[in-house]
Amino acid sequence: MDWTGLELGMAQTRFLHLDFLLLFSALACLVSGETQVARVNEPATFSCDYNIPKKEMASYRVYWQNAERVVQAYVPGKKIEELIDPSYVNRTTAIDLSNNLSVTILSLQVPDEGTYECIVQKLVGGQYKRVHKLDVKLSIRADFSDPNIHEEGFFFSCWRITCSSSKGYPQPKLFWLKDGKELTSFNTTTFQDPTTRLYNIDSELCVNQTNDFSLTCLIKYGDFQVSTNVTLKRDIPFRRTLQPPIIASIVISICFFFIALILYLKRYHCQCPTWLVFRMS
Known part of the structure; x- marks a missing residue:
C-alpha cells in the first residue's frame, strides 16, 4: 500500500476543508x-x-x-x-x-x-x-387604536354592530368573537393612506341574538394584536327607543297608502252618471 500517497491525499482533504471553512467565515462576515x-x-x-x-x-x-x-x-x-x-x-x-x-x-x-x-x-x-x-x-x-365597537341598532331580530380601528401597520386582519367563537362579518374594508401608508379598518356584523352575549373585536397586525370586549344586553336603551319609531313609520306609511287608494277608487270608479246630476238639479 502506498502510505505516502494516502497521507498526501488526507492532507489535501484537510487543507480543502480548512479553505472551505475560511471562505465560509469570510462570506459570513460580509453578509x-x-x-x-x-x-x-x-x-x-x-x-x-x-x-x-x-x-x-x-x-x-x-x-x-x-x-x-x-x-x-x-x-x-x-x-x-x-x-x-x-x-x-x-x-x-x-x-x-x-x-x-x-x-x-x-x-x-x-x-x-x-x-x-x-x-x-x-x-x-x-x-x-x-x-x-x-x-x-x-x-x-404602528400600533392600531383600540377597536371601537358601535351598536347600530336591532332590525328584524338582527343585531347590527360595527367595529373600527385606525392608523396601524402592517396590514391588519379583523376577527369577531362571540363568547370565544369566531363569527363571520358581512362587510370588512381596509384602507391604506397613500402618504403615510398607515391602515384603517372597519367591519360590520349582524348577529341573530335575543339574549345577552359577550362580543370581542380582535385586530391582528404582524406579531401584535389589539382587542375590545363588550357585553351586549337585551334591554339596552337603543332597542327601546329605536323600534317604536320604525313601527310607527311603517303603520303611517300603510295608512297613507290605503287612504290614497280609497280616494283613487272613489274618484274614478264611483262617480254618478251625468244625466242623474242634471235631473237632480
Missing part, C-alpha cells in the same frame, strides 16, 4: 446581519459591527444605504450632504466612527421599512476594495 422592529415616529440605530483604526481613518469609506438610496456616509474629503438621498437629509445622525460605525434614523416612517446595508471600503494599492458588509432588516410597526 451576516440582524432584524429590528421599530415603531413609527421613533428612532432606530443600526450597528455595522466594524471598527476602523484611528490611524487609518483617511484610508476608509463607509456607506449606509437602503436599496439604491444613500442613508449616511463617511467619505474623507467630500461633502456628505451631496451624497445622502433627499429623503434622509436631516433625518439621520452622522456615522459614529468610534462605535461600530453605527447610524441612527430619526422619526421612522413606514416607507423606511426595508433592508439596510453597511459597506466598508479600504484603499488598497490605489483602489478601494470592500472589506466588510452587513445587512440589517428593518420592520416598521
Whole structure:
C-alpha cells in the first residue's frame, strides 16, 4: 500500500476543508446581519459591527444605504450632504466612527421599512476594495387604536354592530368573537393612506341574538394584536327607543297608502252618471 500517497491525499482533504471553512467565515462576515422592529415616529440605530483604526481613518469609506438610496456616509474629503438621498437629509445622525460605525434614523416612517446595508471600503494599492458588509432588516410597526365597537341598532331580530380601528401597520386582519367563537362579518374594508401608508379598518356584523352575549373585536397586525370586549344586553336603551319609531313609520306609511287608494277608487270608479246630476238639479 502506498502510505505516502494516502497521507498526501488526507492532507489535501484537510487543507480543502480548512479553505472551505475560511471562505465560509469570510462570506459570513460580509453578509451576516440582524432584524429590528421599530415603531413609527421613533428612532432606530443600526450597528455595522466594524471598527476602523484611528490611524487609518483617511484610508476608509463607509456607506449606509437602503436599496439604491444613500442613508449616511463617511467619505474623507467630500461633502456628505451631496451624497445622502433627499429623503434622509436631516433625518439621520452622522456615522459614529468610534462605535461600530453605527447610524441612527430619526422619526421612522413606514416607507423606511426595508433592508439596510453597511459597506466598508479600504484603499488598497490605489483602489478601494470592500472589506466588510452587513445587512440589517428593518420592520416598521404602528400600533392600531383600540377597536371601537358601535351598536347600530336591532332590525328584524338582527343585531347590527360595527367595529373600527385606525392608523396601524402592517396590514391588519379583523376577527369577531362571540363568547370565544369566531363569527363571520358581512362587510370588512381596509384602507391604506397613500402618504403615510398607515391602515384603517372597519367591519360590520349582524348577529341573530335575543339574549345577552359577550362580543370581542380582535385586530391582528404582524406579531401584535389589539382587542375590545363588550357585553351586549337585551334591554339596552337603543332597542327601546329605536323600534317604536320604525313601527310607527311603517303603520303611517300603510295608512297613507290605503287612504290614497280609497280616494283613487272613489274618484274614478264611483262617480254618478251625468244625466242623474242634471235631473237632480
